[in-house]
Amino acid sequence: MRYAHAVADVRAAERELMARLPEGALMQRAAFGLATVAADMLRDAGSVYGSRVALLVGVGDNGGDALYAGALLAGRGVAVHALLADPDRAHEGGLSALRDAGGRIVADAAVLDQADLVVDGLLGIGGRGGLRGEFARLAEAAHESGAPILAVDLPSGIEADTGEVSGPAVRADVTVTFGTHKPGLFVDPGASHAGIVEFVDIGLEFPPSVEPVLENLQVQDVRALLPAPGRSSHKYSRGVVGLAVGSERYPGAALLAVGAALRSGVGAVRYSGPVDVVSSYPEVIAGGGKVQAWVVGSGLGRDDEAVRRLLNVLATDVPVVVDADGLRLLPRKAFERSAPTIITPHAGEAAALLDVTAEQIEGQRLEYVRRLAQSYDATVVLKGPLTLIAGPQTSRVRVNTHAGPVLATAGSGDVLAGIIGGLLAGGLSPYDAASAGAYLHGATGLLAARSGPVAAGDLVASLPLAWHNIQE
Ligand SMILES: NC(=O)C1=CN([C@@H]2O[C@H](COP(=O)(O)OP(=O)(O)OC[C@H]3O[C@@H](n4cnc5c(N)ncnc54)[C@H](OP(=O)(O)O)[C@@H]3O)[C@@H](O)[C@H]2O)[C@@H](O)CC1
Ligand SMILES: [K+]
Known part of the structure; x- marks a missing residue:
């Protein structure tokens, strides 16, 4: 560290x-x-x-x-x-x-x-x-x-x-x-x-x-955090993550987040939503059911159906990652939850959450990431070239420096949400899941960039090797 x-x-x-x-x-x-x-x-x-x-x-x-x-x-x-x-x-x-x-x-x-x-x-x-x-x-x-x-x-x-x-x-x-x-x-x-x-x-x-x-966090810190399956592990003990992401209008977000979640160390992934993810990922269990963590928001859209799906997830008593459209729809009172919440805004989304401008957020990132964590009683991943992670119960902020500009590509955030959700289901605390997730996401980008320009799908494809390299 x-x-x-x-x-x-x-x-x-x-x-x-x-x-x-x-x-x-x-x-x-x-x-x-x-x-x-x-x-x-x-x-x-x-x-x-x-x-x-x-x-x-x-x-x-x-x-x-x-x-x-x-x-x-x-x-x-x-x-x-x-x-x-x-x-x-x-x-x-x-x-x-x-x-x-x-x-x-x-x-x-x-x-x-x-x-x-x-x-x-x-x-x-x-x-x-x-x-x-x-x-x-x-x-x-x-x-x-x-x-x-x-x-x-x-x-x-x-x-x-x-x-x-x-x-x-x-x-x-x-x-x-x-x-x-x-x-x-x-x-x-x-x-x-x-x-x-x-x-x-x-x-x-x-x-x-x-x-x-x-x-x-340095590589050895992340290594110590990543869950490693033991001899007695089975798919439920390794964690099941549920994803309520994507919509008919934005099916890609579901495929990216699910693809990332499948490679985030969990035992199983459930998908709840209208996108056909099973044709691409036959490993996925379609429909709701018992999970240890939820991811909601990526590609959700902003219509009534999106609100319903968001509120359903927030009503559960397991940790939840709220991303993208979910952040735009987020009611503050939903944070009277019994389980932890992680929110993953970029500066524009953070600005909307706090009713300030994106320039204010960009000018005072440390101040605002803390303020978000307090206001929403959530762990906050404030995305950017140097992503900051703040929690509601600690004054220490974490920063991820293991990343590169290739992460600024469409769908990259969906991949990050899937990774963090998987790590949460795998048993990491929200603060650790968010910080190890940001590192792992950065590592996939750096790895994928070695072969040329990177699309978000390449981040998903690079995840297993990025994970392996961290564990070496
Ligand atoms: N701490 C350690 O362990 C070690 C510290 N060490 C070194 O000491 C450094 C800190 O030194 P420092 O305290 O003398 O302050 P430093 O920044 O050189 O000058 C401040 C003065 O500048 C002025 N000034 C202020 N703002 C200004 C502005 N915007 N525009 C113009 N002027 C401005 C202001 O004077 P004023 O004119 O306001 O009276 C103020 O008094 C530290 O960074 C490290 O390099 C190492 O040697 C060993 C171990
Ligand atoms: K200087």
Whole structure:
């Protein structure tokens, strides 16, 4: 598992560690990690010795990290030039270290045009709001130079705790983050400014009483969650999932969701609805009956019949996944259910559920995924390039980073709903089913994309191998 911690908790952990170390040791660790990544980038692009690096330096310790890393690079034969956002307030120790190593402090931003790499040390966890004044001008000049940008701790101008971006911000190719991930590196739009995130361990420790803001499941976490059939398993003990999805108008949603559910580790799949799924999937049991979880909504349409099918499912006492049209029809009072509910909105559906705009959701994803979980007393899967998962009983949010743009294809959501429903029926908690489901769905997309452009049916076809790869 990877974790992201709140800035206040990072500060506390930093104080605790600093008290046990010689002065400046923590910044040296950070600068060494930063210089190592910078040197790797320079080497990949040609060579370290003889290359040119420009530092953008703010007024806090983020700029200090950049200056000390610049000194280390200068010691390896790199021509290092530092541009200071406010020369009177730049980190003094860092400035002397850079000068002593042969680096130069310059005022002319033209050095950016010759740079092989720009290091963004304008703002770190002390930043508030978008970049202002000279900070914004330096960032803009760096973007215009076209040189690759390496951000220190986080791209300057993004909110570390939320990923919100309220003004000018650096768009980095790589970000080196220290001690723990910052939530803003995992949540869009901030995350989309970070590029590839490299983690440098500087020895920060968090006591068990400190809750991370975000959890990011790794393959071993998902492996531990996926149900594995034992010797004594039979089809009912492995779980039966029911699907009330698809309609005469949208039969494809039923085929995709059922296809995915059949490959989600369950013992059996029941289908309730007007679509002939049995011709394609003879394994399916047509009609209702006892199930351990329901999926409802995908391709349901929005007519009276759709409402009836939705309410029937919500009236059951088993966990339910509500997707797509089901979300558009969702009455809030239906959430006085005795069993858990999972909802799987994209930003537009989330906006309708909360009566706000999709832009508001996209701008404050962490805030709104939590608000949805509270308002609807449900586990929420807020879909997007970085899907967020929130539960009604936990303040920790999970984020899925194991995915790619191929998932943005028609029918992809039907597949996700089928997978999550299957995992729920297999006995996972709603929070685990939603997060492992998002990972598995992402894994099918990444796998299918190896063979070229991907349709949602390819996601279904790739599920068994994606599952197998996770269990290897
Ligand atoms: N914690 C750790 O474990 C370690 C931390 N380390 C490093 O320290 C970094 C944090 O350093 P930090 O606290 O000095 O804050 P930092 O972000 O450099 O500067 C903040 C200052 O900038 C200003 N300012 C704010 N917003 C602005 C805006 N929008 N536009 C323009 N200016 C703005 C504001 O000054 P103001 O002008 O408002 O007085 C504020 O005081 C951290 O990210 C990491 O890199 C590592 O070295 C070792 C381990
Ligand atoms: K930065």
